[in-house]
Structure formats: structure tokens, C-alpha cells
Amino acid sequence: MDLTLRVWRQPSPDAPGSFETYPAEDIDEHASLLEMLDIVNDRLTEQGVEPIAFDSDCREGICGTCGVMVDGKAHGPMENTAACQVHLFNYRDGDTITLEPWRARGFPLRKDLIVDRSAFDEIISAGGYVSVNTGSAPEANLTPVDKGTADLAFDAAACIGCGACVAACPNGAAHLFTSAKLSQLNMLPQGQPERYARTQRMVTIMEEYFGSCTNYGECQAACPQDISIDFIAMMNKDYRKSKFRNRRAS
Amino acid sequence: MADTQQKPTATTPPPKQGQRSWIAEFYGSALGKKYAMAITGIVLLAYVVVHMIGNLKLYQGPEEINAYAEWLRQIAYPALPEEGGLWIFRVVLGGSVLIHIHAAYALWLDNRRKRPAKYEKRDYVAVNFANRTMRWTGIIIALFIIFHVADLTLGATNPDFDHADVYGNIVASFSDPLIAGIYIVANLALGFHIFHGAWSLFQTMGWNNRRFNHWRRYLAVALAVVVVVGNVSFPLAVLTGVVS
Numbered sequence: 001m002d003l004t005l006r007v008w009r010q011p012s013p014d015a016p017g018s019f020e021t022y023p024a025e026d027i028d029e030h031a032s033l034l035e036m037l038d039i040v041n042d043r044l045t046e047q048g049v050e051p052i053a054f055d056s057d058c059r060e061g062i063c064g065t066c067g068v069m070v071d072g073k074a075h076g077p078m079e080n081t082a083a084c085q086v087h088l089f090n091y092r093d094g095d096t097i098t099l100e101p102w103r104a105r106g107f108p109l110r111k112d113l114i115v116d117r118s119a120f121d122e123i124i125s126a127g128g129y130v131s132v133n134t135g136s137a138p139e140a141n142l143t144p145v146d147k148g149t150a151d152l153a154f155d156a157a158a159c160i161g162c163g164a165c166v167a168a169c170p171n172g173a174a175h176l177f178t179s180a181k182l183s184q185l186n187m188l189p190q191g192q193p194e195r196y197a198r199t200q201r202m203v204t205i206m207e208e209y210f211g212s213c214t215n216y217g218e219c220q221a222a223c224p225q226d227i228s229i230d231f232i233a234m235m236n237k238d239y240r241k242s243k244f245r246n247r248r249a250s
Numbered sequence: 251m252a253d254t255q256q257k258p259t260a261t262t263p264p265p266k267q268g269q270r271s272w273i274a275e276f277y278g279s280a281l282g283k284k285y286a287m288a289i290t291g292i293v294l295l296a297y298v299v300v301h302m303i304g305n306l307k308l309y310q311g312p313e314e315i316n317a318y319a320e321w322l323r324q325i326a327y328p329a330l331p332e333e334g335g336l337w338i339f340r341v342v343l344g345g346s347v348l349i350h351i352h353a354a355y356a357l358w359l360d361n362r363r364k365r366p367a368k369y370e371k372r373d374y375v376a377v378n379f380a381n382r383t384m385r386w387t388g389i390i391i392a393l394f395i396i397f398h399v400a401d402l403t404l405g406a407t408n409p410d411f412d413h414a415d416v417y418g419n420i421v422a423s424f425s426d427p428l429i430a431g432i433y434i435v436a437n438l439a440l441g442f443h444i445f446h447g448a449w450s451l452f453q454t455m456g457w458n459n460r461r462f463n464h465w466r467r468y469l470a471v472a473l474a475v476v477v478v479v480g481n482v483s484f485p486l487a488v489l490t491g492v493v494s
Contacts, residue, residue, distance in 0.1 A: 008370075019370065069369060069371075069372075071371060071373060072369060072371040072372040072373035073373050073375065098370070098371050100369055100370060100371065103365065103367045103368070103369055104364065104365055105363060105364045105365065105366055106364065169365075170361075170365065170377075171361035171364060171365055172361070172364040172365035173361075173364070203279065203281060204279070207279060207280045207281070209364075210364055211280075211360060211361040211363075211364030211365060212280035212281070212283070212284060212357050212360065212361060213284065213453075213454075214361075214381070214384070214450075215381070215446070215449070215450040215453050215454065216374075216376055216377045216381050217376035217377070218374060218375065218376045218377060220376065221375040221376040222375070229453065230458050230460065230463070232453065233452070233453050233454075233455075233456045233457070233458035234456065234458060235456075236281060236284070236285075236453070236454055236455065236456040237455075237456025237457075237458070238456075239279075239281050240281075240285060240455075240456060243272055243275070243276045243282070244272075
């Protein structure tokens with residue numbers, strides 16, 4: 001099928017960027033968005049044009065590396081789908097597709113469609129772990145966890161850290177990411193000792209880089225893993241408790 | 251990820267224990283400001299509902315609503331001086347309005363900094379009209395509060411204003427289609443503000459239970475509809491001659 005691409009090109013973080021238009025002709029409809037970019041890049045290289053820089057890794061929707069604004073939607077038009085899993089049969093012959101990088105202060109642009117998401121790493125470094133050794137499998141099984149709680153914690157743990165929530169949020173907020181990373185630990189027994197200190201530290205770093213929540217729900221709609229904004233409410237509650245209990249964030 | 255590229259760096263100094271009160275520290279964070287907005291929002295929402303219900307006495311006639319107004323001045327009297335209870339309400343409500351506005355303004359400024367570049371193309375999926383106009387409905391409501399106090403508390407729009415005759419003051423003001431129109435427009439804005447706010451506050455306060463979450467939307471719609479229908483009915487009743 002024949003498509004037209006409008007792509008944000010920016011050679012370096014400080015250089016001015018602009019949209020460039022490229023033809024994407026005679027491409028198999030079973031190609032994904034990223035495979036289409038590979039094909040277009042091959043042709044650009046042959047023409048002596050710098051290929052379009054974009055992030056990707058597993059290409060099966062589980063690693064969280066890819067991520068691009070497709071026609072104004074994070075990861076494109078499909079629900080609960082990462083950009084690598086969006087195939088061209090969702091488009092019609094002759095369509096124009098606009099590709100933009102994530103835009104947020106917490107995600108400074110590196111090149112073209114690639115942004116620096118290391119602010120997420122800093123949030124994780126602030127407390128997204130359990131410090132104590134939880135032991136081996138038999139020991140872990142001595143601590144019962146009810147099925148509902150385990151399932152909910154697993155829903156939170158499904159976050160792949162792609163940044164679509166930040167990209168979709170009008171405030172550039174990372175509440176969905178941070179709350180998922182908090183909830184997967186704060187709901188389980190092993191996460192309890194550090195629960196409130198963890199919440200304070202991760203929220204503090206989050207607020208350094210990212211905006212605040214206005215409860216639009218855009219993040220939940222954009223999330224390829226269908227993470228619920230219920231986790232944001234849980235984070236708010238734990239943050240309040242962490243302050244009221246006057247725990248030291250040490 | 252390599253940190254060879256420039257990126258904004260965290261500049262928070264390590265938390266200094268015991269230097270700031272917990273409430274100042276809490277309000278200093280964005281989540282704390284959201285809590286301040288939710289709590290003051292609950293106070294103001296409760297007031298708006300009670301205010302509307304009290305005003306329904308307009309339909310019972312001059313004696314009833316004027317006696318109600320007099321009773322408001324006597325709340326907690328003689329334990330407190332006359333109008334003492336009323337002034338406590340005024341201070342709490344005024345303070346809530348100021349905190350609500352300050353938190354909203356501070357968060358708005360911060361959010362603008364956190365999203366410096368706009369998308370050329372953006373297709374929103376989840377937001378609705380009420381979400382996106384919170385700022386504007388909020389400004390309309392703030393301006394309306396000033397007008398409303400000047401109109402029916404201070405009597406600035408009415409040369410024959412009489413503190414004892416609330417019924418007469420209301421009829422005199424709402425007989426002017428312009429003033430009645432201002433009340434109607436402001437209350438529609440209030441309805442949209444409540445529609446998002448009354449839902450949003452549960453999320454912000456962390457009141458989340460999957461068994462009851464779907465009721466939050468029904469509650470927000472019910473509160474918005476009840477307040478708007480009640481409040482808009484007063485100017486309409488005067489304009490149509492039902493109340494005169």
C-alpha cells in the first residue's frame with residue numbers, strides 16, 4: 001500500500017526541528033509501523049538522506065522501548081497496543097501518517113523521534129525496589145497473598161515504562177507510571193517495610209521532572225498495558241499517609 | 251541510559267527534617283496542593299448544595315425565606331455574638347476559595363513548565379468538555395462570587411436594598427434580565443465545574459474502591475444537575491412571574 005509520512009526531524013537536542021514529508025510507497029499491509037520506518041529508512045539511505053531515528057527493541061509490545069506519537073495519539077490508533085504492534089492494515093491506501101516524538105519536559109528530545117526517558121530510571125532508583133532479600137521460592141510461599149491482591153499487583157507490574165502516559169498527559173505528568181511502580185510493591189507483603197518512605201521518595205523525584213494530575217484519564221487510554229488510574233488514587237493515598245504518619249524519608 | 255546528553259537534573263535539596271511544619275511541607279508538593287484543592291472543593295461543594303436547598307424557601311414566600319435569613323444571622327447565638335456563626339462560615343468559605351484558587355494557579359504554572367512544547371497534532375480520547383474547561387469555569391465562578399456578594403449581600407445593584415427583606419432583594423435583582431442572565435450563565439459554569447470536580451476529588455483523595463468506583467460518576471452528575479436546576483430555577487421563576 002502507498003502512504004505518506006510526515007515525520008518530525010531534529011538532528012540534535014538543541015537544533016531546531018521541523019516536519020518533513022516522505023513517501024512510503026508499495027509497503028506490505030502486514031508490516032508494522034516500525035517495519036514501515038525500516039523500509040523507508042533503507043530507501044532514504046540509498047538516496048543519501050539521513051535515516052529517521054527511532055527507538056525500538058523487542059517489536060512484540062513487551063519491552064517498552066518504542067514509543068511515538070502517531071496522528072496525535074500515543075502509540076497510534078489501536079487501544080492497548082504499542083507502536084510496534086500497530087500494523088498498516090489499520091490504515092487505508094493513500095493515508096497520511098504524522099509521527100511526532102513524546103513531548104514533555106521530563107523527556108528531553110535526543111534526535112528525531114527519540115527522547116531521553118532516564119527520568120523514569122531516576123524514579124525507580126528512588127525506591128522502585130525491595131531492599132531486603134525475600135528469600136527463595138519456598139520461603140516466599142510462607143507469606144500468603146490473596147488472589148485478588150496478587151492479581152491487582154500483577155496488573156500494576158505489567159507497566160513496561162514506555163512513557164506513553166507522560167506523552168498523552170496534557171500536563172506531562174508521570175502519575176500512571178509512578179503509581180504502577182509503587183503499587184506493585186506497596187500492595188504485597190515484601191513491599192511493606194519501605195512502603196511510605198518509598199512513596200515519598202518516588203513522588204518527590206517524579207514531581208521534579210513531571211507535571212501534576214488533572215484526572216483527565218488520557219494516560220489510561222494511551223497505556224499499551226491498560227494500567228488503571230485506580231493506581232494513581234492508591235499512590236495519592238499512600239503519599240497522604242506517608243506525610244500524616246510523619247515517617248522519615250531516609 | 252547513558253547520561254552523556256543534557257537533561258534536566260533533579261534539584262531538590264535533601265529534605266530537612268523538623269524545619270517546616272508537615273502541613274507546609276505537604277502543601278509544598280504538587281500532590282499536597284491537589285489534596286488542598288480536593289478538601290477545599292468538598293467544603294465549597296457542601297456549601298453550594300446547602301445554599302441551594304436553603305434558597306428553595308423562596309418558593310414558600312417572603313416570610314419563610316426572610317425568617318431563614320434572620321436565623322442564619324443568629325446561628326450559635328447567644329454562645330457567639332450575633333452574626334458570629336455567620337462570620338465563621340464566611341471566613342472558612344473565603345479561605346477555602348483562596349486556597350482552591352492558589353493551588354490551582356500554582357499547579358497550572360508548574361504544569362505549563364512540564365509540557366513546554368505542544369504537539370502539532372493531538373487527538374484526545376478520554377477528556378470531556380468539563381475537564382478541559384475547568385480553568386475557565388473556575389474563573390467565571392470566581393468573578394461571579396464577587397458579583398453575587400455585591401449584588402445580594404451588599405446590595406450594590408439595588409438602591410432600595412433592604413437586609414431584612416431577602417425576598418424583595420432577590421425579586422428586584424432577578425427582574426433585570428441582564429442580572430438573571432449572569433446568574434444562569436454562572437450556574438451553568440458551576441455545573442460543569444462540579445461535574446468534573448466531584449468525580450475528580452475521589453481520585454485525588456485516594457478514595458478508591460473498585461466496588462463503588464462507578465458510583466463516583468453518578469454522584470458527580472447528580473450533584474451537578476441538582477445544583478444547576480435548583481439555582482437556575484430562581485432567576486427563571488422571577489423572570490416568568492412565578493415568584494414576584
